[in-house]
Amino acid sequence: MADQAPSQLAIALGDPAGIGPEIILRSFDALRRFGQPFFVVGGFEVLRNAAERIGADFTIVPIAEAGEAQMAFHAGLPVLAGIDAPYTPGMPSDEGAALALYSLAEAIRAVILGDAAGVVTAPVSKAQLAKVGFEYPGQTEFLAEACGMAPDDAVMMLAGPTLRTVPLTVHVALSEVPTLLSPELIIHKAQIVAAALKRDFGIANPRIAVSGLNPHAGEDGKFGDEESRIIEPAIVSLREQGLDVTGPVPGDALFTPLLRPTYDAALCMYHDQALIPIKALEFDAGVNVTLGLPIIRTSPDHGTAFDIAGQGKADAGAMIAAIRMAGEMAKARSGNA
Secondary structure (H helix, E strand, C coil): CCCCCCCCEEEECCCCCCCHHHHHHHHHHHHCCCCCCEEEECCHHHHHHHHHHHCCCCEEEEECCHHHHHHHCCCEEEEECCCCCCCCCCCCCHHHHHHHHHHHHHHHHHHHCCCCCCEEECCCCHHHHHHCCCCCCCHHHHHHHHCCCCHHHCEEEEECCCCEEEECCCCCCHHHHHHHCCHHHHHHHHHHHHHHHHHHHCCCCCEEEEECCCHHHHCCCCCCCHHHHHHHHHHHHHHHCCCEEEEEECHHHHCCCCCHHHCCEEEECCHHHHHHHHHHHHHHHCEEEEECCCCCEEEECCCCCHHHCCCCCCCCHHHHHHHHHHHHHHHHHHCCC
């Protein structure tokens, strides 16, 4: 472990055939004057070629170890030596997927070892990663195992400037959602969210709104009993623990301009219930944050966009937001916020 907490963030390259290289380069260009150093793990030639393609006016600086990143950041974008791949935007390959997986694993390792303050992961293709042996539903589960934690102890939160949402169930069929919900699940996830809002976001008394599952939150059982049978008992238990929890709030009302300022995070029953409002309201600034881990992890809340990779069309707003948020979370954890 490092003797002193590092300030630099480790960036996982993502799939090199996607927009990851471009948005990393554009993020460096936007953030290099703001004092938040970061380095990319692997892919030096990928980034060098991507920089030439987009006409970047800065240098890609090779470094041998993470500790060199802070000084190197003043000269250009630091890239930690490691494996590489051809830069083939829009044309994913097994070689590129292997680079993405290597970069992800080594970036996480750097944070666990204390060589980086947090990890920011550029977009990956789960289908491509599966071809090179990645057997996890997503990066969140991979992170949890790397940290020695159960998958259920890692919680995905989507965060933007005006909204934070947490899906209780993620990559499952909608028909399975009612069978997966339980008071215990809601309580467990809400506790993790409340603790993370305190530790990582500096919110002393987090306010959590819990959505309903059915239209009109069931309307007294007319449209389903999950609210009375599962959700309401969980809310009662959480309130008894001293948490500020409201709900169940009908999904069609929860994200209105009137209600959004009344809570710090919304706990949602399923994937689209949480992600649709974030992508509608905060698409270019939405950040995927993994809560409950001993390390900090953020990611832009969008995919690889193979169809526009290498064309200079990629918007780096969400990647910039992810880097900024990781830096702010690191400061909050160190008590320097």
